[in-house]
Amino acid sequence: MSDTLPSTQPAERILLGPGPSPVPHRVLRALGAPTLGHLDPQYLGFMDDTCAMLRTVFQTKNALTFPVSGTGMAGMECCAVNLIEPGDEVIVGINGVFGTRMKDVMERCGATVHGLETTWGETFTLEQLKAALDAHPKAKLVGIVHAETSTGAHQPLEGFADLVHARGALLLVDAVTSLGGHELKVDAWGIDAIYSGTQKCLSCPPGLSPVSFGELALARMDARKAKVQSWYLDVSMLRKYYTGGGGARVYHHTAPINMTYALREALIMVLEEGLDTRIARHAAMHQRLRAGLEPLGLRYIPTRSLHSLNCVAIPEGVDDAGGRKRLLQDYGIEIGGGLGPMAGKAWRIGLMGHGATVRNVDLVLAALREILKR
Amino acid sequence: MSDTLPSTQPAERILLGPGPSPVPHRVLRALGAPTLGHLDPQYLGFMDDTCAMLRTVFQTKNALTFPVSGTGMAGMECCAVNLIEPGDEVIVGINGVFGTRMKDVMERCGATVHGLETTWGETFTLEQLKAALDAHPKAKLVGIVHAETSTGAHQPLEGFADLVHARGALLLVDAVTSLGGHELKVDAWGIDAIYSGTQKCLSCPPGLSPVSFGELALARMDARKAKVQSWYLDVSMLRKYYTGGGGARVYHHTAPINMTYALREALIMVLEEGLDTRIARHAAMHQRLRAGLEPLGLRYIPTRSLHSLNCVAIPEGVDDAGGRKRLLQDYGIEIGGGLGPMAGKAWRIGLMGHGATVRNVDLVLAALREILKR
Numbered sequence: 001m002s003d004t005l006p007s008t009q010p011a012e013r014i015l016l017g018p019g020p021s022p023v024p025h026r027v028l029r030a031l032g033a034p035t036l037g038h039l040d041p042q043y044l045g046f047m048d049d050t051c052a053m054l055r056t057v058f059q060t061k062n063a064l065t066f067p068v069s070g071t072g073m074a075g076m077e078c079c080a081v082n083l084i085e086p087g088d089e090v091i092v093g094i095n096g097v098f099g100t101r102m103k104d105v106m107e108r109c110g111a112t113v114h115g116l117e118t119t120w121g122e123t124f125t126l127e128q129l130k131a132a133l134d135a136h137p138k139a140k141l142v143g144i145v146h147a148e149t150s151t152g153a154h155q156p157l158e159g160f161a162d163l164v165h166a167r168g169a170l171l172l173v174d175a176v177t178s179l180g181g182h183e184l185k186v187d188a189w190g191i192d193a194i195y196s197g198t199q200k201c202l203s204c205p206p207g208l209s210p211v212s213f214g215e216l217a218l219a220r221m222d223a224r225k226a227k228v229q230s231w232y233l234d235v236s237m238l239r240k241y242y243t244g245g246g247g248a249r250v251y252h253h254t255a256p257i258n259m260t261y262a263l264r265e266a267l268i269m270v271l272e273e274g275l276d277t278r279i280a281r282h283a284a285m286h287q288r289l290r291a292g293l294e295p296l297g298l299r300y301i302p303t304r305s306l307h308s309l310n311c312v313a314i315p316e317g318v319d320d321a322g323g324r325k326r327l328l329q330d331y332g333i334e335i336g337g338g339l340g341p342m343a344g345k346a347w348r349i350g351l352m353g354h355g356a357t358v359r360n361v362d363l364v365l366a367a368l369r370e371i372l373k374r
Numbered sequence: 375m376s377d378t379l380p381s382t383q384p385a386e387r388i389l390l391g392p393g394p395s396p397v398p399h400r401v402l403r404a405l406g407a408p409t410l411g412h413l414d415p416q417y418l419g420f421m422d423d424t425c426a427m428l429r430t431v432f433q434t435k436n437a438l439t440f441p442v443s444g445t446g447m448a449g450m451e452c453c454a455v456n457l458i459e460p461g462d463e464v465i466v467g468i469n470g471v472f473g474t475r476m477k478d479v480m481e482r483c484g485a486t487v488h489g490l491e492t493t494w495g496e497t498f499t500l501e502q503l504k505a506a507l508d509a510h511p512k513a514k515l516v517g518i519v520h521a522e523t524s525t526g527a528h529q530p531l532e533g534f535a536d537l538v539h540a541r542g543a544l545l546l547v548d549a550v551t552s553l554g555g556h557e558l559k560v561d562a563w564g565i566d567a568i569y570s571g572t573q574k575c576l577s578c579p580p581g582l583s584p585v586s587f588g589e590l591a592l593a594r595m596d597a598r599k600a601k602v603q604s605w606y607l608d609v610s611m612l613r614k615y616y617t618g619g620g621g622a623r624v625y626h627h628t629a630p631i632n633m634t635y636a637l638r639e640a641l642i643m644v645l646e647e648g649l650d651t652r653i654a655r656h657a658a659m660h661q662r663l664r665a666g667l668e669p670l671g672l673r674y675i676p677t678r679s680l681h682s683l684n685c686v687a688i689p690e691g692v693d694d695a696g697g698r699k700r701l702l703q704d705y706g707i708e709i710g711g712g713l714g715p716m717a718g719k720a721w722r723i724g725l726m727g728h729g730a731t732v733r734n735v736d737l738v739l740a741a742l743r744e745i746l747k748r
Contacts, residue, residue: 256630265381328414
């Protein structure tokens, strides 16, 4: 009919922003495969495969590892609503947008949040964590961002869990922009709960948020007095759907079926490449990009940069929005602007998953050289 | 590599259960189109198109009409967390699984829920609603299920809003299994807030939950004293992303980009067919199925059946799981079993969206004739 819209034909962008990252054709094809019922035996098999591969990528044996039916922020909220009870004291590391959000999400769960703050772009030391734990001995949980998507800062996590566990608290980690692209060892590092996203280093479209909960987190949830405030994200029900327990699965909600196909396929591709190889590729592409950016006068903002996301200061006299618009229009390349206090001052260049290639690095450098000609 | 899994190749089922429904190839192709960034101008255009078409399908002028980034239950929770404050009294019609869940979700928001109950399969009259409002004069909201997916009951809604508004309360409606397949007039019927799903009569995969809020609902949200307990579903932030307001969009979360493509394409198909034609098709296919089921001894459980979902009692001596397994294995047809007290006693046959066709009706009748031979 003449008054309806034309079909959905998105442009083919090169996604080098803070996510989503470029999705391989193979994953898009899986995404567009015929829809199964959410209780179909074949679908349940795909879901089991997905959870098993997520355990490998998270480097954990945690039985309770599954994709939350929402984007990354739903994963953050899932961890918060299940692990926090009203009145709990918690400590949150705040050095960017996502630590700030974690505080907000936890306060909505009734927590008293003690912010451990540092300059945006910086990360936290073991000494700073220890001082926060000394100052707030009743804290029951410490939330920290492994990969701050707003600043590109990479937070080392080795040793954190020992300090946190010594006080009887739990360690919750935001790994939205690191899972599948950075070293991340849930079991070896003693992480109790973790959430991520599909649209970053896993190179799957957005729509699911992989999470994993360890034994201490399960015990905390089992001992809850208050009902979880979110029905949609209540792990006491979700675990009966995702892990069954002797085959006795209980229907909870209709999962995003086709998104599960895509995540399954994306994880197969991660394991085909090999996790270590993939992590090394992200490191190498970051080095290659960095070696090209700095001579262009694009200075890295974080002291310890992520490999997956490169946050650089926009040089004096260069127009933020105009530059990004030219990249998009002339090259079909998307990069990200700054968030919060960095709006207008920073560019964020992502090299994530399928996007972390020599050809993308060299192309974005060529394009930036062109844009920065004055 | 030898130790990775084979690619994701789902079987081609004929989905005649309670949802998901069969997805047209054209929608699957849109779903698998290249991923754009969530702030890309083209993507924002797709999102605006989607919201505009949802308004048409909901038959509303409500500016705040958008797809929540989660499945149907996320839409229910979105309405509850935004419209309810701790201590509020509410009335919920309970005649199946979804009314029962609505009570649970609202209690988690701190509401005192007065259940208006009737036998599963039955629906509520204006007199029953009036009596409930008389008994609970402080009720600030009435929640009711238009299409009870667990029983197949079709709740008439004309006149409900007048009674509810006369007491200063709001009317919230669950339209997960009716939107796009049943008559549903948000503005004409005075509905204040409504949620649905994509995987039923819209024939899009699951993953989004269309919602719409009217002026009274907006005023209620604007007057809130308590912060919305869910960050992910907080409409005070979501509305800045979805409706902008003079072009000033504010980033909230990364929306499920490719799911938006699929919903946009599915809505184009609804409008190409014409909403009235589509609703009439659902009615005609329901009549055709009913005319075939009853001679087979399959009695309808609800007094007023939905067109989109046909819930029938399993005859004495017929094995529930065995029958459904044969349908799946021999015919590739999925139908649904009973939920809650109807488990093992009912079959639910969906004729939704793309699935509501003569060929599916005649095939499922032929298959049931074969299965029921004794």
